[in-house]
Amino acid sequence: MPKKIPLLTVNHLQKTFREGKKERRAVDDISFSIEEGECLGLIGESGCGKSTTVNMIARLLKEDAGEIYFNGKKMTQGHRLRPVGRELQMVFQNPKDSFNPRYTLLEGVMEGARHYRIYEKKELKAAAKKMIGYVGLKESLLDMPVRSLSGGECQRAAIARALLCSPKLMICDEATSALDVSVQAQIIHLMRRLKKEKQMTFLFISHDLALSATICDKIAVMKKGKIVECGSAEEVLHHPRDPYTQLLLKSVLYAEVNSITDRSVL
Template sequence: MELLKVENLTKKFKKKGILFPAVSQVSFTLEKGECLGIVGESGCGKSTTANMIARLQKEDEGEIYFEDRKISGGMLLKPVGKGLQMIFQNPQDSFDPRDSVIEGIMQGAAAYGIYSRKELTEKALELFSYVGLKEEYQNRKIRQLSGGECQRAAIARSLICEP
């Protein structure tokens, strides 16, 4: 079964009135159970491609299908967001610095209304152990974690939605 299908994805950015191509006609299919790596030099469009798939940026052209549902063309991710989660390159910047670590992990799942508050807290604490975070870190701020610990918190934040 096709999990993700990307067809002719294109994105251009405007700088000083000139359009610069960031992603040009990218196409691929990812089957359920497969892994896909997008490799290239800095600035070649890897992050822009991922951001368009995650609906953090709108594509200029092309189609994106997730589990046979079209998600491109301005559609918000909420209807499919539970199944499609992103782990950012720089996890420290992806957490609200005012939140505790556990609040940051629960944030996405809370927005989707997946669990009750009690279930969400229990699931988050289970994930602390699963990703190798000490439970005593739950009330710390994200800036109090090391880079590796912050990355594990970002992984837990994605896993809590059970993508």
């Protein structure tokens, strides 16, 4: 049988930022891959290089070295950034900032699909309404200014906007980090549904190892631009090999979140 090609492959990716004479290697020779339908967690503390990595994958930032293959195409070719297109969608930490302040919920959710001309005009509205219902938002909110919604509702809207583009990969960069713990759990629950019902593939970025283990199949732990440990979520959570992973698990933040989160809802 021919070997299945991963949906995303990252090989020896590197990025150094220069400010005057100072140099900072934000991403230092990292490699990983994600199979279709899988969720990979890229976990590490603030400043370890997670967003720099995803920005290179989403082609918002040029790498210094290394290769990225997405959906069978080499993305790291030539000097120009090649747009990645609708097949890769991002969900960010502050969903409100990602919406145009003049948009209603319905307009905000339609934005991406309209840009990529995925639907006929008439179909678009119906598809957007259906998706808004799917992510658990009430129809009565459709004409509300999207930024007036709560953080959790806004994040559901951002997920609906991404889904309407029928992506192959969703990158969630700290998508639950700004939310209250109970709302965090609801968003994770929604993502798990997407995995199960739509076989969605995720790159899940977070500083919270315990929370990530509730959705990720595999976890890569990042420290100072490098991946220090990678394995099944189960393995990394219960039998961490690297001292840094052990430290992450012992951190105050973990203890706090772990004691408050009602994981029975997950």
